[in-house]
Amino acid sequence: MEAKVYTEIRALFTEYLTEKKLRKTEERYAIFKEICAFPGHFDVCMLSDRLEQDNFHVSKATLYNTLDVLVDAGLVVRHQITVQPVQYELRIYADTHLHLVCTRCGGIRELRNSALKADMRNLKVSRFTPEYYCLYVYGLCSKCKFKLQRSGK
Amino acid sequence: MEAKVYTEIRALFTEYLTEKKLRKTEERYAIFKEICAFPGHFDVCMLSDRLEQDNFHVSKATLYNTLDVLVDAGLVVRHQITVQPVQYELRIYADTHLHLVCTRCGGIRELRNSALKADMRNLKVSRFTPEYYCLYVYGLCSKCKFKLQRSGK
DNA sequence: TTTACTGCAAATATTTTGCAATATC
DNA sequence: GATATTGCAAAATATTTGCAGTAAA
DSSP, rough: OOHHHHHHHHHHHHHHOOOOOOOOOHHHHHHHHHHOOOOOOOOHHHHHHHHHHTTTTOOOOHHHHHHHHHHHTTSEEEOOSSSOEEEEHHHHHHHEEEEEETTTTOOEEEEEOOOHHHHHHHHHOOOEEEEEEEEEEEEEEEHHHHHHHTOOO | OOOHHHHHHHHHHHHHHHHHTTTHHHHHHHHHHHHOOOOOOOOOOHHHHHHHHTTTTHHHHHHHHHHHHHTTTTSEHHHHHOSSSOOOEEEOOOOTTTEETTTTTEOOOOOOOOEHHHHHTOOOOEEEEEEEEEEEEEEEHHHHHHHHHHHEE
């Protein structure tokens, strides 16, 4: 991620914490920084591993707490694509692509589609204030389709 | 659900079981029938409760197994909107609406949008065979927006 | 007759919670 | 100094698995 973008969204995080009178702890910023280092999806386990690698230990309780705060702040998106674990992604990434989910192997491919994004922006709904969108397209990836054809099922 | 529609999708289920050489058990059809009685989303617990009410006991293992079969058959859609439990819905319903998910209270409202459906039908993706899609619009429902405004947060 | 399917119970995995200690404001 | 936040461990919850018995093909 560009340093400029990182600085911008970090400022949004600080702004949110101030506004909600939440504390600016070292743990929260360390977790936030690590999240920004992921190029795409991640789960709690991956996040925890990365933090341990950097010798910054945080408890599971704090991880979940911080993720809740970031989701509430609108900076991180929660994806429940596979049953478990829940996957997360930076909102600035999620907004620009849709997700192709293979119903056979569970693999997820991201697809940029700015036209669709524009369509979504124009969506008007009564008694509801849209914040962001997630479009999941379920189907067969090419590998699984090939396997199914070969097995004749 | 209309009797005609029920008969049609039940036939599709039978066709799928035959094609995959899976067995046509009483449990599978009882579960399928109960699913068709739900007007919208349901989870494993709700499904189990309804079956018990009708004095048809099935084990959790069978419930999960049958749901997997129905999802594989493309007759039921799996929604992972809340962390747990996983929610399901008949595919014929899911295709015709998008989901408005409140980020505050978790409430889900369904919105019919046939224009969007047409857009999705036209979606072409390389090395991927789309089967169905789910569009989740996250945001604030009117109740939560009102509460937030009153609390001044 | 073969073996896929079922029920039950135990195992697994993730997320949540309670509480004492700590650090932010 | 008040209290939000943290870490740890235990609890809660959903889903999966192993295995013996049952029933569909």
